[in-house]
Amino acid sequence: MKRVATTLLLFALAVAGLVATTPTDHVSAGGQEWLTDYQAGLERARAENKPIFLEFRCVP
Amino acid sequence: MPCREFHGQLANPKGKTAKLLKDYVCILIDDLTGVDIGLFEFDPDSTLYCFILNADEQIYLRYGGRDDSSAEKYFNEDSLEEALEKGLALHKQYGASELEKTERPKPFFPRDYPEIAKDEIAKKKCVHCHHLGQARTILLQGQGKLDKMKDLWVYPAxxxxxxxxxxxxxxxxxxxxxxxxxxxxxxxxxxxxxxxxxxxxxxxxxxxxxxxxxxxxxxxxxxxxxxxxxxxxxxLDKWWRVTDIARRAGTHALEPFPEFWGKPLDKGDKRKLGIDENQFGLEVTKFWVKTNAQSAGLQPGDVVYEVDGTTDCEYTGNPVVWIRLNRKPGDSVTVKALRNGKKLEFSFKLKARPW
Structure with a gap:
């Protein structure tokens, strides 16, 4: 229960941080950058020769 | 793992997950409006779904999926890390030309569903996963092409x-x-x-x-x-694809509307009422609008155990699903229900939709 509460708190803080500080084409939290522009992600992956982890979030 | 907790882990990864994600370009999409769902095809009744691919849009693997019991059953840190490791290994193989390229599926976008184009995109609303299942049912139904015994059981368990x-x-x-x-x-x-x-x-x-x-x-x-x-x-038996379609958004748009909503009873509750555990047993919960079943006398709390002489079925234990799959708008049905131990019978006509 404590672990779940901690995770939720971290998530809430992460989300609060994203909303407050980032442009609309990417979000970052905990040192992990998440792009929200698919085409920009493809270009970045090509430039850096990295695979892409693409998450579709289905819960509004 | 609850979906929001899993999102949290991805948004703020730690340990091995964080280390693995550093070798990826991470993309988060929460509006499907411009997404090629021909390429990124997945169960629309998901809470989240992930793909690992490369800049050529070659998909290495999928991470997601669900069953009737939970939308999150298959999400956990261990399997995610395993998927991330496999993705990196596949990327290496791709770079070394050791993987065969797959042909890109025909593009298909949410806007290609008229329902979504009209109700979501034209109104500048976000397109969510569940819209896809619903729009598909409406499209096929409208075209007279919906095979109820085939098209609704998607992503088998x-x-x-x-x-x-x-x-x-x-x-x-x-x-x-x-x-x-x-x-x-x-x-x-x-x-x-x-x-x-x-x-x-x-x-x-x-x-x-x-x-x-x-x-x-x-x-x-x-x-x-x-x-x-x-x-x-x-x-495989005849019903190998069957899942509980009552949980699917695609079923909400299915005609006819059964004229009542309800909650399937578990085996214990059925036993208490003298209903065989394999037979229909659904407690009517509430009527959001005035329905024909309500006008015929069906009330919240009644337990429906028979429809048109049918008390059980190989592919559903839910009489509401049975009505949706076996009847059409304009048909009349007769349901039998228990109320305080008394057996009652109600007949009513089915409309296409509740509203």
Whole structure:
């Protein structure tokens, strides 16, 4: 229960941080950058020769 | 793992997950408006779904999938890390030209569903996953092409075939039963291929299972058993694709509207009422609008146990689903229900939609 509460708190803080500080084409939290522009992600992956982890979030 | 907790782990990854994600370009999409769902095809009744691919849009693997019990059953840190490791290994193979390129599927966008174009995109609303299932049902229904006994049972459950997976290890068999056991599947087997196509995750397995022809009588699986490659052929029964479609958004748009909503009783509650555990037993919950069933006298709390003489069915235990699949708008039905131990009967006409 404590672990779940901690995770939720971290998530809430992460989300609060994203909303407050980032442009609309990417979000970052905990040192992990998440792009929200698919085409920009493809270009970045090509430039850096990295695979892409693409998450579709289905819960509004 | 609850979906929001899993999102939290991805948004703020730690330990091994964080280390693995550093080798990826991470993209988060929460509005499907411009997404090619022909390429990124997945179960629309998901809470989240992930793909690992490369800049050429070659998909290496899927991470996601669900069953009737939960939308989050297959999400956990261990299987995610395994998927991320496999993705990196596949990317390396791709770079070394050791992977065959797959042909890109025909593009298809949410806007290609008229319902979504009209109700979401034209109104500048976000397109969410559940809209896709609903729009597909409306489109096929409108075209008169909906095969109720085929098109609604999408993304079948491996449990129906007798396969229980250890969800933390991805594709390791935890238990085999029924048809899978009869075919020779054993605990600790690792599933590696379905009909010859490689599977790296549960998401891959369920995606390929969905592509397997509904009319097929067999399904070939390849497994790793210790160091040996083993192939089995599972015999499929007529209802191998069946899942609980009452939980699917695609079913909400299905005509006719059964004229009542309800909650299926569990086996214990059925026993208390003297209803066989395999028979229909659904407690009417509430009427959001004035319906024909309500006008006929059906009330919240009544337990429906029979529809038009049918008390049980091979593909559903839910009388509401039975009505949706077997009747059409304008038909009349007769339901029998229990109220305080008394057997009652109600007949009413079915409309296409509640509103």
């Amino acid at each position: 491996v449990e129906r075939l007798g396969i229980s997976l250890d969800v933390k290890t991805g594709l390791v068999v935890d238990d085999a039963d029924g048809a899978a056991k009869d075919a020779g599947l054993k605990k600790k087997d690792v599933i590696t291929k379905l009909e010859g196509h490689p599977v790296h995750t549960f998401g891959d397995l369920q995606y390929l299972l969905d592509k397997h022809p509904a009319a097929s009588e067999t399904l070939k699986l390849t497994m790793l058993r210790k160091d040996e490659q083993v192939e089995i052929e599972i015999k």
